[in-house]
Amino acid sequence: MSAPSATHTAAPAGTSSFFQQPRAVWAVAFACVIAFMGIGLVDPILKEIAANLGASPSQVSLLFTSYMAVMGVAMLITGVVSSRIGPKKTLLLGLVLIIVFSALAGSSSTVTGVIGFRAGWGLGNALFVATALATIVSASSGSVASAIILFEAALGLGIASGPLIGGLLGEHSWRAPFFGVATLMCIALVATTFFLPATPPAGRRTSLLDPFRALRYPALLLMAIVAICYNLGFFTLMASGPFALPSFGIMQIGWTFFGWGVLLAVTSVWVAPVLQRRFGTVATLTAVLALFSLDLLQMGLFAEHEPAIMIGIIVAGAFLGVTNTLVTEAVMHAAPVERPVASAAYSFVRFSGGAAGPYVAMKLFEHVSVHAPFYFGGIAVAVGVVVMALGGRIVTRGSATDSPGSVEVAEDVLVGDID
Incomplete structure (x- = not known):
């Protein structure tokens, strides 16, 4: 692992506003907004897709499953790719894949085709999102915590x-x-190309292992x-x-899911830090997950x-919103390894493990009752409460026990010089 670059210096805490960021940060943040639109974009049209393509609810749920499963597995290669071709090229590759596969999904005439192209979309999202977080952390003014909040704000706005x-x-x-996502991603591609400086590979090359x-x-496994x-x-929800x-x-x-997304954005940026300072990470996560579980159970x-x-x-x-932030x-500090490695490990387990949720939930909807999917989701979250x-x-x-030195090096290993 190499030493931090001499030309990359973080702004001292409090010397710049949260909104006074380099153009590179805003270009990547804008692209993040569009990338995260893909999560909730299909919700309003799920019933329409099912009706127009003659698909069952469990079949259209595979739009989530294929997207998440491929995204989870692809997280394993994000660090390998980025450490060999550099973060900027990795971001651009991810954006191109999202543009291509979202357009192909819109052109498809079968539900199987849409499901398959959503999987390709998940590959592009993995390459982009995993690299975007570390890019924003390294390029932003201020602390790591404020950079993560900026990333979560982009996530919330996109969702x-x-x-x-x-x-x-x-x-x-x-x-x-x-087609709308493909168009917006073309704008994000241009902005990232021109505003994000070249970022050649830096530090050691990571491996799939x-x-x-x-x-x-x-801590990371938990x-x-x-x-x-x-x-x-x-994703059951x-x-x-x-x-x-x-x-x-x-x-x-x-509009219903827009309200959901607005609350997610607001709590991730403003409420989560307050609760963390007041009660601590573990206590807050345990309580909020318990409330989410109860919410799903009452929906059931x-x-x-x-x-x-x-x-x-x-x-x-x-x-x-609170949980995501x-x-x-917590993952960024859960193990004394580079941030991209920790993020890849966590995201692989998270998305691959959660990919089956939508399909199982909609099978329960088809064969048991409208109540069953929400009970399934509520019980799954309750297990997480117990584990937490x-x-x-x-x-x-x-x-x-996380080493601050390794954290600083991790940013430069992934991102190099972004000034």
Whole structure:
């Protein structure tokens, strides 16, 4: 592992505003917004895709499963690619893949084709998102914590706007949201090309085995297991929510998930740091996951009452916003390894493990009842609460023993000089 570059210096804490960032940071953050639109973009049009392509609810749920499964496995290669061709080229490659596969998904005439192209979209997202976080951390002014909050803000804005844009465009055609993402990503591609300086490979070349070695650290492994549990709940909500609102049209579903996304964005940026300072990471995560589990269980109980489902979806955004921010920060300090390696290990377990959730949930919807998917999601998150409560000391010790020196080096290993 090489020493930090002499030309890369972090701004002292408090010397610059949260909003006074280099153009490179805003270019990548804008691309992050568009990338994260892909998560909620399909929610308003799930029923429309099923109706137009003659697909069952469990089949259209595979739009989430294929996307997450490929994204999770691809996380293993993000560090390998970035350490060989450099972060900027990795970001651009990811953007190009998202553009190509989102356009192909919009052009497809079969549900199998859309599912397959969503998988390719997941590959592009993995290359882009994993590299984008470390790029923002390294290039931003201020502390690592503020950089993570900026990343989470982009995530929240993308997740919030995805369903709304999906609804607005989906009223014209279910294909339009896919072409919309491709168009916006072309703008992000141009912005990243011109505003992000060249970032040649720096530091050691990582291998495919590095993420698996990182999982030997108990704190990182525990956080990854917790993330599987809450991802099962997260994507159960995403896949089941529209089908539990049978009288809602495309825009009504879009507005519902827009409210969910707004709460996610607000709590991830402003509420999560306050709760963390007041109660600590472990206590806050345990409580918020418990509330998310209860929210899903009440949705299961009142699954035939659309107002209860709508309110449950929106409120869930608050719990997921806090969870996303605190889990991301905890993972960054859970093991004395480079950030991209820790992120790859965690994301591989998180997305691969949670990929089955939407499909299982919609099979339960088809063969058991409208209540069953939410009970499944609520129980899965409850398991995560138990794991978090029992393993809290492991997470605390992992954060306490994380080496600040290795963290600083990790940023430069991945990103090089971005000034």
